[in-house]
Amino acid sequence: MTLSLTETFVQLLYLGASILFVLGLKDLGDAQTARRGVLLAEIGMVAAVAGTLLYGVGVTQVIVRWEWIVVALLIGSAVGTGMGLWIPMTKMPERIALSHAFGGLAVGLVGVVEYLQHGGPHMTTLQITATGLEVALGALTFTGSIMAFGKLQGFITGRPVTYPGQNLSNMLMIVGTLGLIGLLVYSPDASWAFYSVAALGVLLGVLLVLPIGGADMPVVICLLNSYAGLAAAATGFALGNNVLIICGALDGFSGFLLGMMMSKAMNRSFANVLFGAFGAAPEAKAVTEGAAPSGPAPNVGSVEEAAEVLRAARSVIVVPGYGMAVSQAQHAVRDLANVLQANGCDVRYAIHPVAGRMPGHMNVLLAEANVPYDHLFDLDVINDDFTATDVALVVGANDVVNPAARSNQSSPIYGMPILSADMAKTCVVLKRSLNPGFAGIENELFVRSNTMMVLGDAKKTLMQFTAALRE
Amino acid sequence: MSLTLIFGLYVFFLAAFTGYQVISKVPHLLHTPLMAFTNAISGISLVGSLLAAGGHYGTVSTMLGAVAVLAATINVVGGFLITDRMLRMFKKKGGAR
Numbered sequence: 395m396t397l398s399l400t401e402t403f404v405q406l407l408y409l410g411a412s413i414l415f416v417l418g419l420k421d422l423g424d425a426q427t428a429r430r431g432v433l434l435a436e437i438g439m440v441a442a443v444a445g446t447l448l449y450g451v452g453v454t455q456v457i458v459r460w461e462w463i464v465v466a467l468l469i470g471s472a473v474g475t476g477m478g479l480w481i482p483m484t485k486m487p488e489r490i491a492l493s494h495a496f497g498g499l500a501v502g503l504v505g506v507v508e509y510l511q512h513g514g515p516h517m518t519t520l521q522i523t524a525t526g527l528e529v530a531l532g533a534l535t536f537t538g539s540i541m542a543f544g545k546l547q548g549f550i551t552g553r554p555v556t557y558p559g560q561n562l563s564n565m566l567m568i569v570g571t572l573g574l575i576g577l578l579v580y581s582p583d584a585s586w587a588f589y590s591v592a593a594l595g596v597l598l599g600v601l602l603v604l605p606i607g608g609a610d611m612p613v614v615i616c617l618l619n620s621y622a623g624l625a626a627a628a629t630g631f632a633l634g635n636n637v638l639i640i641c642g643a644l645d646g647f648s649g650f651l652l653g654m655m656m657s658k659a660m661n662r663s664f665a666n667v668l669f670g671a672f673g674a675a676p677e678a679k680a681v682t683e684g685a686a687p688s689g690p691a692p693n694v695g696s697v698e699e700a701a702e703v704l705r706a707a708r709s710v711i712v713v714p715g716y717g718m719a720v721s722q723a724q725h726a727v728r729d730l731a732n733v734l735q736a737n738g739c740d741v742r743y744a745i746h747p748v749a750g751r752m753p754g755h756m757n758v759l760l761a762e763a764n765v766p767y768d769h770l771f772d773l774d775v776i777n778d779d780f781t782a783t784d785v786a787l788v789v790g791a792n793d794v795v796n797p798a799a800r801s802n803q804s805s806p807i808y809g810m811p812i813l814s815a816d817m818a819k820t821c822v823v824l825k826r827s828l829n830p831g832f833a834g835i836e837n838e839l840f841v842r843s844n845t846m847m848v849l850g851d852a853k854k855t856l857m858q859f860t861a862a863l864r865e
Numbered sequence: 866m867s868l869t870l871i872f873g874l875y876v877f878f879l880a881a882f883t884g885y886q887v888i889s890k891v892p893h894l895l896h897t898p899l900m901a902f903t904n905a906i907s908g909i910s911l912v913g914s915l916l917a918a919g920g921h922y923g924t925v926s927t928m929l930g931a932v933a934v935l936a937a938t939i940n941v942v943g944g945f946l947i948t949d950r951m952l953r954m955f956k957k958k959g960g961a962r
Contacts (some may be wrong), residue, residue, distance in 0.1 A: 416883055416887065458919065631873050652900070767894055
């Protein structure tokens with residue numbers, strides 16, 4: 395089959411776009427070249443959009459009206475620009491969750507339109523299967539991401555919501571969705587089945603995210619990223635468009651891979667994160683079996699005492715956690731580090747892979763505060779250095795420094811690789827209160843003899859440290 | 866099974882393996898920009914939504930298509946801008962500012 399000149403050009407544009415996307419991703423592997431990677435992908439996107447418009451006008455004459463395309467492109471660009479430029483870095487997990495929602499919505503709607511257009515007996519087996527999967531995944535990603543967004547923002551409870559038979563009913567719904575897609579293959583004009591698939595997708599998105607706790611959000615966000623990609627790939631199969639399949643596969647695999655890394659960093663399986671309702675039960679368990687909650691009282695220190703410890707320190711490792719993001723303390727951390735460094739103290743940062751609410755969350759916040767990225771170290775690189783460090787400064791981190799993960803087999807986080815902040819000569823922990831952390835697990839680090847707890851808002855405390863050290 | 870499906874599966878799996886290779890080399894440091902970046906390129910669903918919004922299949926199709934274009938455009942424009950904004954902040958010691 396020989397293509398017309400115009401269609402050849404369109405296909406070459408798609409091919410070029412695909413190559414540029416892969417090259418862009420490759421450039422993202424190094425902070426030095428990453429911005430070039432973004433530029434390459436932007437060129438790829440312009441090529442793909444130009445190719446599509448050319449295809450719609452010059453090859454198939456499908457595009458006959460422009461007013462809605464123009465309006466949607468203009469409004470979308472304006473909203474996108476606003477979100478791109480003004481969303482604060484601390485809100486990055488929320489913005490990523492929201493964009494997964496948009497992605498799922500777009501793909502799901504395209505699927506519905508495809509069915510409306512070609513619906514019924516005109517669709518091949520491949521088209522109807524792909525469209526069904528596309529709509530199911532798109533809808534699921536849409537509502538699942540809205541749920542994730544709500545949990546991050548706090549208008550939906552961050553605690554896992556569980557009820558009896560939850561996993562069974564979810565499983566039945568997944569099987570039901572697949573069954574309906576199978577039915578559509580045999581009777582493609584059963585529109586009730588098609589819309590039921592969409593409705594089940596919407597429902598599943600809500601129900602699957604409901605039992606997942608806030609601390610597990612990194613994995614969920616990765617998975618939603620993956621679903622959004624797979625939905626786009628399904629669109630590619632439905633439309634017979636390779637650039638969609640390629641982008642979908644890249645996106646789907648990226649999310650999947652990141653999710654795997656995150657669950658590995660928590661020493662848990664995917665299945666455990668998704669169906670284990672982490673953090674629901676351990677509260678009671680931790681109190682009874684945890685590290686002697688009635689034992690030694692935490693050693694609470696004043697700002698002045700902690701500042702003295704920091705003044706004497708020659709080496710400090712900062713361990714940031716979600717609390718740093720909540721209190722927006724990244725700039726205060728950097729100011730303190732500046733003063734310490736001026737004092738001749740060596741300051742480094744230890745970043746746990748699941749610190750925060752999304753992969754790389756802490757890195758971005760510290761980068762925003764102008765902390766050079768060669769001062770940030772991954773867990774496996776820096777963990778052995780804690781023993782030779784004067785002060786480990788824990789800023790709003792909890793589970794990722796809980797020694798129970800090493801020693802207490804009954805702890806829900808047993809086996810998770812943790813940062814050895816407790817090995818430092820002194821461990822200064824900044825925490826809002828003595829209440830157990832989000833997951834409700836007792837942290838024996840807080841009652842260790844070499845730990846000093848400084849209670850209060852992390853940002854304020856850090857600023858007081860800085861002021862005390864400047865005197 | 867149709868040949869189209871087989872070709873599609875080839876493309877899908879080869880892209881997935883390429884993605885695996887390339888993405889596993891992205892350091893932890895850049896994982897948030899990576900997510901924002903893949904978000905932006907997943908806006909490629911514009912390819913489908915533009916055809917839906919410009920078609921003559923009735924008002925419902927056009928409206929749904931327009932909303933899809935809107936959502937995908939927000940992701941593309943916002944995703945690239947925010948990725949670049951983050952990457953601009955990553956500096957080595959002794960770098961600018």
